[in-house]
Amino acid sequence: MNLTEHYNQLYKTSAEAISAGKYSIDSELKNESDSRFGITLLIRPNEEVKANIQAFISELKKIEPEQYFYPDSDIHITIMSIISCSDQFTLNQIAPKEYIEIICRSLVEVEKIKIHFKGITASPSALLIQGFPSDETLNNLRNKLRENFKKSGLQQSMDSRYSIFTAHSTVMRFQEKLHDPKRLIEVAEKFRDYDFGEFDVKNIELVYNDWYQRKETTKVLGDFGLR
Template identity: 55%
Template sequence: MNLKEHYNKLYKESIGEISSDNYDIDPMLHADDDNRFGVSLLIRPPVEIKNEIQKFLNELKSIEPNQYYYPNTDIHITVISIISCYDGLELSNLNVPEYIELIGKSLKNAQSITIKCKGVTASPSCIMIQGFLEDSSLNHLRDNLRHDFKDSTLEQSMDERYVIQTAHATVFRFSEQLKQKEEFLELLEKYRSHDFGTFQVNQLELSYNDWYHQDKLVTKLHEFKMTY
């Protein structure tokens, strides 16, 4: 996958939808009875990059203060969704040590992963920071994880037909109608190629998480140190 082409196509199509008021307002964003949980392997960008993202989000907030913005604690890049969020997944029913052992096996001989966070893209439901990869190391790791989980009896919901290849971070969701649509779109264009920073991935986080990865609802299950 050519990430630049993918992000560009997504941006062009989604901005057209947003301009025509065809964007998705998430009815579950502020729901008290949202019991959708899953298990994910995540990358947390360093604080310097997250702070740079917050500068962008603060500008968006000045235009659209009532939308949903991700705080630093919630910003992440998904390596792979091991169990996609569904209503009723209980942490107590999962054999966490076995997940940790299997992932540790998949991480052996992992190559160095470097991610450049540059520019923003969009979908009809959210705004994302674009992540670019220097090489195929992250996708190779994803392939290893899919292979190892497929051969195990652990609960998982990785779909071979939908193979994540991006390295984006969702940072904004629509929670109501835009009130300053033109200014909002202009600001997205301003940050279209903004350099938020580049970092080497030093650790991965295994989490039991809600749909939005809210820090107050996330249980960190394990931290894997990356040794190259």
């Protein structure tokens, strides 16, 4: 299944579920003792794209103000969840330098990554911006990371939940009962094919993060510039 088909199927299934009131609420969002942390390699969109995303978020806030919305600082695309978030993991279990070395080795042949954010999709508990890489560079990098980390013997849990191949950004999560699920989907429909913009990836970050990538709990372990 290609990315467009994947996003379309995800939207169709989720929009129907949300409209029918069969959505999911993330009860952990307000849990102040949530201790799920992990290690992630990620991309952050540029300022222009983030401004376009916030215009979408502003529309959503008008009808569902009590939900969880991602601030600019937290919007990201996951390249690879190297160690999935868990309450069993803490940073002192690993040597970040060893992870940085493998990432550097995996990036040797990567020259340019370009992402186009166009349209939105949904899950039963969230709304997401659809990301489309311009070529196979991002997936090639993911495969190189898989290969190099598996050879290394370092602690990792890549692809343990699912094998990542998308380039989406989550921007809204449901933390309360929705006021008007059908109205929410009507607003989502307006942005279904909206062009949020395209950007060249200038740098990639390795971070120690919580489940929601909140800036206040994130620690940057490595920053890798692309040519």
